[in-house]
Amino acid sequence: MMTDVVESSGSLARRDDRSGTGPNGAATARTGTDDSAAAERIVAIRERIDEIDRTIIELWQERAALSQEVGATRMASGGTRLVLSREREILERFRRELGADGTQLALLLLRAGRGPL
Numbered sequence: 001m002m003t004d005v006v007e008s009s010g011s012l013a014r015r016d017d018r019s020g021t022g023p024n025g026a027a028t029a030r031t032g033t034d035d036s037a038a039a040e041r042i043v044a045i046r047e048r049i050d051e052i053d054r055t056i057i058e059l060w061q062e063r064a065a066l067s068q069e070v071g072a073t074r075m076a077s078g079g080t081r082l083v084l085s086r087e088r089e090i091l092e093r094f095r096r097e098l099g100a101d102g103t104q105l106a107l108l109l110l111r112a113g114r115g116p117l
């Protein structure tokens with residue numbers, strides 16, 4: 001049986017879907033393989049991925065709250081809402097470490113902290 005899957009590009013691709021056809025149909029559908037050793041390893045790796053994702057979400061929320069506090073503190077003291085030189089430093093750090101994706105990530109982080117302009 002064939003099924004549609006959405007690739008990371010967002011476009012539709014076709015792939016074999018063997019879920020439910022073998023003795024381990026459900027496990028195959030969950031992990032994408034019917035090799036039990038590979039499936040076991042995938043499940044273990046996914047546990048760590050889920051842990052990392054939870055940490056990223058927590059840190060994301062903490063950063064946004066801190067950034068909002070800095071902005072509120074500065075504005076309450078008569079300062080500016082933004083400090084563009086600081087934003088440039090942050091963008092450059094993320095670009096240096098992560099390349100073009102880092103720049104995009106830093107833009108999202110900054111947006112989360114300061115809200116819409």
Ligand SMILES: O=C(O)C(=O)C[C@]1(C(=O)O)C=C[C@@H](O)C=C1
Pocket residue numbers: 067070071081082083084086087090109110113114
């Ligand atoms: O560091 C500051 O001064 C902040 O206000 C925090 C922050 C940020 O999210 O990192 C947000 C807005 C500023 O323009 C610069 C940086």
